[in-house]
Amino acid sequence: MVLLARASQYAFAVNAKLLTSAVNCRAESYLSNLVRQQAVRCFAAPLPGGKQVFKRTKPHLNVGTIGHVDHGKTTLTSAITKVLSGKKQAKFRKYEDIDNAPEEKSRGITINTYHLEYETDLRHYGHIDCPGHADYIKNMITGAAQMDGAILVVAATDGAMPQTREHLLLAKQVGMPLENIVVFLNKADEIPDQETLELVEMEIRELLTEYGFPGDKVEVIAGSALCAVEGKVPELGEQKVAKLLNTLDTKFIIPNRDLNTEPMMPAEHVYSIQGRGTVATGKMERGTFTRNDKVQVVGYGKDIDSVISGLETFHKTVEKAEPGDQLGILLRGLGPKDLRRGMVILPQGHKHICTDHAKAQVSSYVICLGATRALERPVPWSDPCLGATRALERPAASHYSSMT
Structure with missing residues (x-):
């Protein structure tokens, strides 16, 4: 999980995979359009003679x-x-x-x-x-x-x-x-x-x-x-x-891939391809997906059932998606407004408990002057933040129980 503080002049990093950092969001909507265009180019461009098949011959x-x-x-x-x-x-x-x-x-x-x-x-x-x-x-x-x-x-x-x-x-x-x-x-x-x-x-x-x-x-x-x-x-x-x-x-050591648990892929980008449907792209975290698998898209208070119509990676079709794959998943019957960045694709009947609210206890490290941008004002006892985990971003608030 990563925590991005919307503070104007300071940044701090937190343990347990959390981080806070001042960011500039002035071009947010424009950038999301750029990302969508890039995703279409990466995963949807036609190849001469049809799509190649990705062959898993190397780690x-x-x-x-x-x-x-x-x-x-x-x-x-x-x-x-x-x-x-x-x-x-x-x-x-x-x-x-x-x-x-x-x-x-x-x-x-x-x-x-x-x-x-x-x-x-x-x-x-x-x-x-x-x-x-x-x-x-x-x-x-x-x-x-x-x-x-x-x-x-x-x-x-x-x-x-x-x-x-x-x-x-x-x-x-x-x-x-x-x-x-x-x-x-x-x-x-x-x-x-x-x-x-x-x-x-x-x-x-x-x-x-x-x-x-x-x-x-x-x-x-x-x-x-x-x-x-x-x-x-x-x-x-x-x-x-x-x-x-x-x-x-x-x-470089190849990490252990979890092939046997329930599959999950967070949606990094979402876009539509004319005549094909709505596609979510991201990295497969665990388990496996194949074409025609029944899935559920979860997040932002939604639980939407769908079916995988196609799997692709870098212009190539994938017979079976495995952990670590950079994927484009074509989802049947969903419109672009049904999916958002940060939602998670899971199998129907999954055992996960999904909620829009969560609490986390973290340890924070204040970055010194000169180490990165900011820290020109005191760290307040509580501050509005933007919480992020994987590709999901949600408003959050920080409250410090102790500061040393």
Whole structure:
């Protein structure tokens, strides 16, 4: 669970997978439209000759790029697809293909999470490119909650910055395995000497240790994503990206997948495809779904019965959805107003108790001045908040029993 405080000047993180953080929501309705358009492109675009069938021949892992704004997360995502496209293991995505919304192009930053797939010789990956800007931290939370591992991108020219720290804290709080992290020191081609790179690496390792990650054991790779995209300086570009992918293959542990309990998938995005129906997209958390399964969509005081008409992942049809899959589920007989982001898809007759009201006892950590944005006013005894769990967001209130 994550807790986003709607405070103007402070942020604090809380234990038990909870976090509070000041956010800017001025473009909310516009961004939801952008996300819907992206989801349609990701899951509904027709392929020549019909839809391919997803073949589960390799272990699947969800990874993503996290880090401060403008440190090169999207460029590295593009570089990974560029390197693997030469082996026909990925479709090359240009930077502008990933940050393709008008506001993203005009501002030159990532706003929404972007999902794509690639594979290596050993594994199949779902990749989530997360926004680094402080105003869109809740979109990053949604992406981080789906990750089995993270690529922390740090510009060697800047070192650790506020969102570097915040993203590490978020990744830990949402329950990502602490050993499944690798650091890519980007823009190494702009650093004149090796000593500077070593100092930045030392700083990042200390930061990782501070936030509970095994800083001494984490792989740190210095390279240039832009060189890999442009095909320049291969010893800093293509070769370093290849080393990064090898680290994902050999160092990241695939979590245990719960195949035998009741299936569940939170709806991250909801949209309609003309002539097909209403689709919910998200990450399958546990259990399995197949076509024609009878399901119930739960949340916001609703319990709506439906039937799964189709399952897709990255333009490919899925015979059986398993935990960890990035899915688009086509639901029969539902309109776009029946579904909302944050609702949960469960089998009919499920044993879960669903409620719109919940209480949680948490421990909070006030972030120091300079560590991230804010904390320029005292933390009040109680404050209105936005509570979030998985992709669900609901108004909440915080009350502190003690503060030390």
